Amino acid sequence: MIPRKYSQVLFALILSGLMSLMVSGIATLRAVGPVADFGALWISAWLTAWLFAFPLVLVIAPLARRAVESLVAKP
Template sequence: MIHPKFAPYLFSLLLSGMMSCLVSGIATYRALGFVPNFVAEWMGAWGSSWLVAFPAVLVVAPIARRLVALLVRSPDAA
């Protein structure tokens, strides 16, 4: 098992992998349609997009958490 201190990095790795897979699949389909080599094209697009998505999530996630904290009312402030 992985030490809990690495949980944010594992979360970022998994989230960026799943989201980039989904988005690159949709983008590849929109660009090419279901061509015979669709899966190979999709996997190529996914690989490059994941290389960008993982570091992006590492940078953007803390900013998103702070924005959410600013926008969400605390239960005892009601």
């Protein structure tokens, strides 16, 4: 098991991986259509997107949490 202190980093890794996978797949499909080498193009686009998405999620997630906290009613 992974120690709890790494939960925020693990969350960012999983979230950025899944979101960049989906978005790059949709963008690649729209750009090139259902071609024979679609899978290779998608994986290449996904890895590039994930390279940027992971550190961005690490930076942006705390800002988003603060924004949400300022917008919702206090208990």
